[in-house]
């Protein structure tokens with residue numbers, strides 16, 4: 001008998017909860033201005049998230065999946081992307097869109113249920129949000145293979161949740177990317193919950209990163225509430241992407257509900273949420289910047305004011321958008337099937353559009 005394989009998974013943390021840095025892991029190119037930029041994006045993402053939730057509660061937005069608590073995973077990875085790289089989101093990566101320069105009014109348009117807000121503007125390298133769990137990873141692997149095939153030099157980040165890692169699509173995409181050595185960085189945004197399913201019941205595997213071992217690619221864990229750690233690990237994975245894919249498990253926490261159609265108090269203890277508050281991703285960067293003399297109360301207040309102003313302007317723009325309800329019949333088929341034509345005719349004839357002020361709400365709020 002001989003051992004034919006030996007695998008292990010490393011865990012990274014660069015900045016701890018008190019804002020202390022492990023200099024042996026610190027990425028040299030990260031100067032203070034870059035860390036300030038990360039902090040500002042994380043704060044803006046949190047403020048935008050709170051606004052979207054509030055709009056939904058007022059009937060001014062549709063079902064919304066909050067990202068509060070996951071700012072470091074999203075901003076750290078987005079900032080690590082290079083100009084021509086792509087990202088492929090699921091349904092919770094609002095912070096990534098923000099840090100990649102997407103306009104907030106378009107994001108709010110999408111939160112209001114308009115597909116026009118889910119279209120990727122020309123010149124931006126991303127795919128639109130995807131709700132069917134883990135299907136986006138197939139697209140990410142295909143897009144990554146295309147970069148290799150066309151020799152563009154670009155890489156692709158694909159985001160998936162802890163729950164998504166139990167789907168066949170997840171494994172198939174990693175397997176394909178591994179065999180083809182495609183430039184894919186697969187990020188598991190492990191926020192400990194898949195709706196009401198806790199991480200402990202998701203899989204018997206000790207880590208989610210070790211799923212990389214089965215497909216023969218590197219797999220690492222990082223403190224997903226440490227924006228510097230996430231940046232470092234993703235930057236290294238992107239730098240190595242020309243040699244093949246990497247799987248990165250970011251350990252973070254979903255501080256809020258799964259979506260606005262969910263009530264987490266029914267299934268998770270408040271003590272768990274309170275415990276995670278201690279490793280808040282924004283607080284530790286603030287401590288770091290304050291200790292360095294780069295941040296203070298006045299700057300914090302100015303940032304909050306600026307963010308609210310920008311958010312209010314974006315909401316105003318999104319709410320003044322007049323969509324054509326008939327567009328819901330478009331873009332599904334390359335032709336108009338009779339059954340859809342009949343529905344369109346009936347809605348038009350009955351003046352349906354004019355009588356519907358709000359989209360009909362189902363009882364569970366979806």
Ligand SMILES: Cc1ncc(C[n+]2csc(CCOP(=O)(O)OP(=O)(O)O)c2C)c(N)n1
Nearest residue numbers: 092131132133161162163164191193194195
């Ligand atoms: C294929 C599929 N199955 C089930 C659902 C319903 N659903 C939506 S999100 C979700 C949980 C996803 O959890 P996770 O992957 O951990 O991502 P998170 O929501 O925590 O970001 C489920 C089961 C779906 N959208 N698609």
Ligand SMILES: [Mg+2]
Nearest residue numbers: 161162193194
């Ligand atoms: Mg999850």
